[in-house]
Amino acid sequence: MAVPFRRESEETDRLPALSDGVIAIAITLLVLDITVPAIPEGVPVSSLPNHVFEQWHEFLGFVLSFLVIGMYWILHRRIFVHFEKHDRGVLWLNLLFLLMVAFVPFATSMFTTYPNQFGVMVYSGVLALTGFTLFVLWLYASWKNLVEEGLASRTVRIQSARFLSSPLVFVLSIVVAVFDFELAILTWLLLIPVNALLQSRLVRSVEESLQDSESGAR
Template structure:
């Protein structure tokens, strides 16, 4: 019982980090420095020109939200933990809390460097979550009853996001716009893997 309570504390800390990271994203969208005397036409034009900032915010919000969902699904099945799992989870939270920075870099430098830096940061986030799940499943920290097939399907689902971001890095070296387009593959891929996971859990 004590081990489960301690795991709940780990999840509570993780939820707090997710909430802060998501909140910090919107703070990077600047307001016009007009002193309060700007016309409605100027303000409308300013907001319309912030399309890249809004896109980066929505993208990072959705990705962080996806990782929150995956993290919750992970710890639904983790009933015990040890010191290594705690540090792996902290490493994952370190990567999550860092994401507002590459989001700002992407909006400031919407070019090859910004895209590569953003994709690399997202790759690290996904890789650390995969490490959490793989370690827990091999360290006998999971609840009883989960099948080996369910473990493998979850590994695939957790790995698809960092894999897509990692593969977009060499693409960005040729055309960063195509690399950004590659990120939209996460939507159907996660949908397919979610369906497969639902079938495994039935």
């Protein structure tokens, strides 16, 4: 059994393929939560823009969930770019990540239907757990030395911070929602500067690692 599993551990193509399929379906399901507003009888059609504006939470939930799932997909792809092999732990952690991704459309629907304290907390909680599973997957792969050799420890740390930043923002929004759920929604805007900052540091770290490796080769 050891030899067949060794061959299986070196075959990583099917993991991203399955993950891409689940993520694509989850993103597609998000749009089904946006409904066409119904105009009551006797109300002029000219009031349609007002009814559409009242659905702001549906559009916000769709756009945010789409972008967050897309960001998690980019990070997930980045993990497997660095993978040279995998083990059973990676298989199960990846399935756990996909479980949470598949649950995001429900959480989005909960928020768009009940854009209150409870809806915000459920939505933030699911997105936080999704991000944490991705962080644990990266942490496990780094600990087990499943990533490519030569990846600088500084790059690994910055990448870890990148994986952890988004779920921490959603945890913060849960705490803020206890006192003010509208302010909690605004805390989601922190995702933009935090991820941009860590991404710039990550790119700089990778470039420095490449320069060091080139210098060493000479």
